[in-house]
Amino acid sequence: MSAPCEPDRVPSVLHVFKVYYPDLYGGTLSVIRDICAGVKHAFAASVLVCSNAARPRQEHLDGVSVERVHSFGDVLSLPVAPTYPVRLWRRIAAHDLVALHAPFPLADLVFAAGLGGSRPLVVHWHADIVSHAWLRWLIEPLMRRTLRRAEAIIVSDQALVARTALLTEFADKCVVVPFGIDLSKFAGAPAVPAQHGAAPPLVLACGRLVRYKGFDVLIRSAADQDFRVWIVGEGRERPHLEQLIDSLGLGDRVRLLGSLSDEELRHAMRSADVFVLPSVTAAETFGIAQLEAMAAGLPVINTSLPTGVPHVARDGIEAITVEPGDPVQLAGAITTLLADPERRRRMATAARARAETAYSTDNFRQGIERVYRRAIVAHGIVNSARPQRGGLLEPVRIAAALAWSDMRHRYVRSLLGPFWMSIQMAIMVAVLGSVVGHFSSAGMLSHLPMLALSLTAWTFLNSVVLDATTALQVSASLIKDRALSPIVFLLQCCFRQLLFALHNASVPLLLWLLLAPMDVAGTLKAMPGLVLFVACTFALSLVLGALATRFRDLKPIIESSLTLAFLASPIVWSPEMVDRGSFIMRFNPLTHLFAIWRDPLTTGQVPAASVLYVVVVLAVLGLACVAAIGHLRKAAFWI
Amino acid sequence: MARIRLNQVSLDYPLYGAYDFSIKRRMLDRLVGDADGTRTIRAIDNISIEASSGARIGLFGPNGSGKSTLLRLVAGVYPATSGRIEIEGEVMPLLGLSAGANLDFIADDNISLLLRISGRRPTPEIIDEIWAFTELDERMRRIPLRMFSSGMLMRVLFATATAFPADILLLDEWLSVVDEQFAAKAEQRLLKLVSAAAIVVLASHDQGLLHRICNAIVRLERGRVVATVPVTSSSTARAHLQEICA
Known part of the structure; x- marks a missing residue:
């Protein structure tokens, strides 16, 4: 594993x-x-x-x-x-x-x-x-x-x-997970240094020269004693510590060695008799340095901090634990140890044994790996416990990814490149425009941009609804084999057709630039209407998509109804051409669905009545959607 | 931790195709007094199964015994008619043989699309690694999946599906299509997934395969659990495999 x-x-x-x-x-x-x-x-x-x-x-x-x-x-x-x-x-x-x-x-x-x-x-x-x-x-x-x-x-x-x-x-x-250190780095250090007599005994301490390490306490403890102190490490407190050493007159016995290489540190450990970890605050949580000293076979003096420090090297076994910040007690502990070589030897053996058994790198590494693995698995569980895998946004993201790949695959193997759809739209606009031009007295050219835009919008609505009727059957394998929610694929229809509509929209945009001045204020006013239009289209496709998947005969009915609606609604022809107040015009929801964004574009006015009508329609469709989504849970049975 | 718990779960499969469910028919039924003539077939009959992390469950049984339906129930494709289903963990279902692949798309696009479907962001490195696992020719990456043999397709889909650790992996008739060499590699990967606290449920007709991979085999017949057999004979072989892994 x-x-x-x-x-x-x-x-x-x-x-x-x-x-x-x-x-x-x-x-x-x-x-x-x-x-x-x-x-x-x-x-x-x-x-x-x-x-x-x-x-x-x-x-x-x-x-x-x-x-x-x-x-x-x-x-x-x-x-x-x-x-x-x-x-x-x-x-x-x-x-x-x-x-x-x-x-x-x-x-x-x-x-x-x-x-x-x-x-x-x-x-x-x-x-x-x-x-x-x-x-x-x-x-x-x-x-x-x-x-x-x-x-x-x-x-x-x-x-x-x-x-x-x-x-x-x-x-x-x-x-x-206790820290572990590489024991081999400190192997070979003799348990008790051999040379004695010539130089006074040596006390070693390691760590960054910062306040919480308590090196000032160690320096104070060296006053009026005869042992030497080496402090390994660098840091902000250096000037302060140097000053302290000078003021106590300890320059000959206490030395700040600065940063050492691993080799030099090993040598220092070998020369030392006692290791001191004089840290004074709980910022010292563990004391890696004392562990290294233990691995090197040094007896330790540490402080009774409310952290792991007195636990790594235990009082009376591998260490003598003193009160933090008490130079007198520290000096006492040091001199006691230095005076008792037999006790030092026992503690050193115990220290090395503890470092080997409780704090090896292998234990450390395996402990960390175990936690990481569990975290990854546990996180997945918490995530999937949320409804529908990663919340409501997940189906939307998947649908968007699917729609995007659909669009990209329209491009491949196409003769005319990405905009072949737009060309189709342009031809449609040209033909229908010239036909309608004969009915209308107004100038044909000025109507063309609106005709193109209306056709783009209608193509969108028409394709979304038609796609939705077959979407679930087409994606049966993703629904049944990958357990994706059917709603994803109805969303996918909407997204895909939106992308295509953006391609098609290049035609009305071009016509607008060529033929008529664009009214920026009117365009902004039309935006909410367009959003409502898209929302209604999606809601309609959800309801009809669910129904058409369940009842197979609905698809042809929907197809023919769409054609009828295209002819009976003011899409190609403008409402002005017929009596706007006629019954069929007023109750046809499509009239209003188009009016809410077409009127602001042509007249700059938002038709309040139409907006109200559309909002009511959307509310009804929304309720139908809720029912449809409930039934879509059973969609896998239908396909 | 991953966990599956089915408690007396049943599923009635409605038979839409076989009988007339139309409005006309319903009206007539009501007129002649034959109300509520719902035609269903009991696909899963009162099944209780529990599995937790590390389980590799094999589903075995004749055609139509409910193996795939049971997997789909766990995946949440079908709503249970009665009983309780509790799933803890992210489910990665790989059921039908095409498992959501779009055969018109090229292999690379399918991989990235399938990654997106499972909520991962496909990067070129990840796709490269997946492709390396399939051991297929580098040139095949730009070829539509419909040109692939079923074994090659399985390699791509399996490599993609198992590229990231999932908590619960559901497989239906999977490894039986690929050749032996890849099957061995796939088995190792499954064992590794399980070692990361996953559950694997595998439906197959191939008893040898089930014995090699699973640590319990559930025999299904007509939607019921006939027997649950813990696999012991192969435990030594599995331990051996894990040794190779470690």
Whole structure:
């Protein structure tokens, strides 16, 4: 299950975070990189991050595709990248899963707005917001909405679920997947360093030089002691820490080594006697650094934070746990350990064993993969639990796709190209126009554009209704074999004929440009009428389509009725040619259906009575549609 | 998790073609006192089936025993006359042999249209991958599907339908048309789908195929479940297959 047994499409995951390598270095980042790299054979990883460095927007790093959105710098530890939410929203649909590495309020904006709901979301909860706690009231509602929408929340330790207020609300979604580290990287380090006597014992600490890491506490604890302290890492606090070292006069024993390569870090670990994780706030959720030290076989001193920190290395077994922010207690713990080589050796063995068993990369990787898989499946279930697969819009989308492909296939193998339909329409207009011209006293040419438009509209109505009578039989295989709703195919008729009507509309448009000045205000007034016209056509096609599929003899009846209606309605001839008040004219719904958009075009006036008539007709058709849709559930029996 | 639960489901299939349902006939019936003469045939008779993630159910039975109808009931094509149907999960039905393909369109267009129908956005890469799975000649992509043999058609449709994980996959007389080599590949893909917590329901006359793929076989006769047999004999073979997969 873990490895694909064929060159298959692996699901792709979009990782969402602030920064990515090599813009910055840190524990959380190395975890994200490990996730991307670790599961890459099962999930293709893409990363969308912010960056203010002049790096390429798109690049591939170790098989991970990284896209950086430009940021103008950081405010309150957050990148200022106004385009990020938009970019994120656009990217989501292209992936099978979104992995949000929280906290990242910029991404919360997108999820809290309910966007990107088409894909499952997994939240990797790396830390709570601690550094700018006063922002909580603003950000917490956003985070809550994001978590509510998430399929699963991955945390590194059970303590986080119990101690983080926001997570307790979603405890059932939380999955504990402890971080894992590559043990081989630290293998070969001797359990206890050999050289002693010459140099004073060495205390090691690693991490970004930021406030919450508590390195100032470690430096203070070194005052009036004889051990050396090496701090590995870089960060904003460096000047402050340097100043502290100077003011305490510890320059000869306490050193800030800056960033080290893996090899140099290994060497530092080998030389050290004790590892200290002096972090002071709950922003330290796990302490990857202490885990690395454990893997290297170092005894650990950590702090009793309400997070995973004291659980990864346990007090009295692999670690001595002290109160955070207490240099005296810390110094006491360090000197106790340094004075007891036998205890150090026992703790080191225990530490290495724990790192191997509880925090291996394999466990980590498999845990993450399991959560991702479940999220993808669970999301599909929630989605299909909604009515009609993805809501009401889904049939419309499918119908549009089908109609579009219908249109494209009208083009292939055609002699005259895309507009052969328009040419047909042009010929019809020319012939009918010359015939009608003989009846009418008015100038024939000035009537031509309206004639062409009326014919286009009639062709639309006529074809939609005719198509609808056979649509369900034609698409029987999609209805019976792919379980698509029959309504899709009635919609498809309407969409397809709309597309064709747009082709045909080139004829009246051209005539208008050539023969008569176009009245823009009248055209705008005609638009609502045209919308009503299309709505009525669709409703009619739905009702007649359902009826004609159920009762096969209706199709010829509908065909002949349409011809009759064409002749009996003022489509080719204009209403002025006959007595407008005549009974048949007034009660023929088609008269009004055409009048509601033709009158504004010719006279600039919207005929209120006709609009009312059409709205009533539409309401009746709407009721009939409801009944028809109810019966269409049985459509599969009819075809 | 995916789940199918049928509880005492029955389906009466109305026989529109065979009898006169016209208004004239109904009026006459009413006049002579033969009201409510609905002609129906009981296609599914009081069937209860439960399946959850990881199930591969084979439907076996003679022609007209209700295999396809049962699949269509699960897919939601037919409304049940009585009983309860509960489906959790996205259903991907691939029933009749053409399964919604438009034979006039070329293969590529069919693939992208079928992807759209199942709510996916077809990209050139996805279509390339689907085509790679079919192992058909690259030139065939620009050829209308009507020129394909039924086995080739099945390859295209199967590859398209299983390109994305579905929770519930319904197959009717499918793998029997393709050649052995592709059938083996398709079986592997089905097993993989199931390992991602899916349910597969497969109707077939080919008992060997059912025994290879399924972990339970439901025998249908005249719309009733005659027997439900858990497949044990092939479990070792299946474990072997999974080993190859892993």
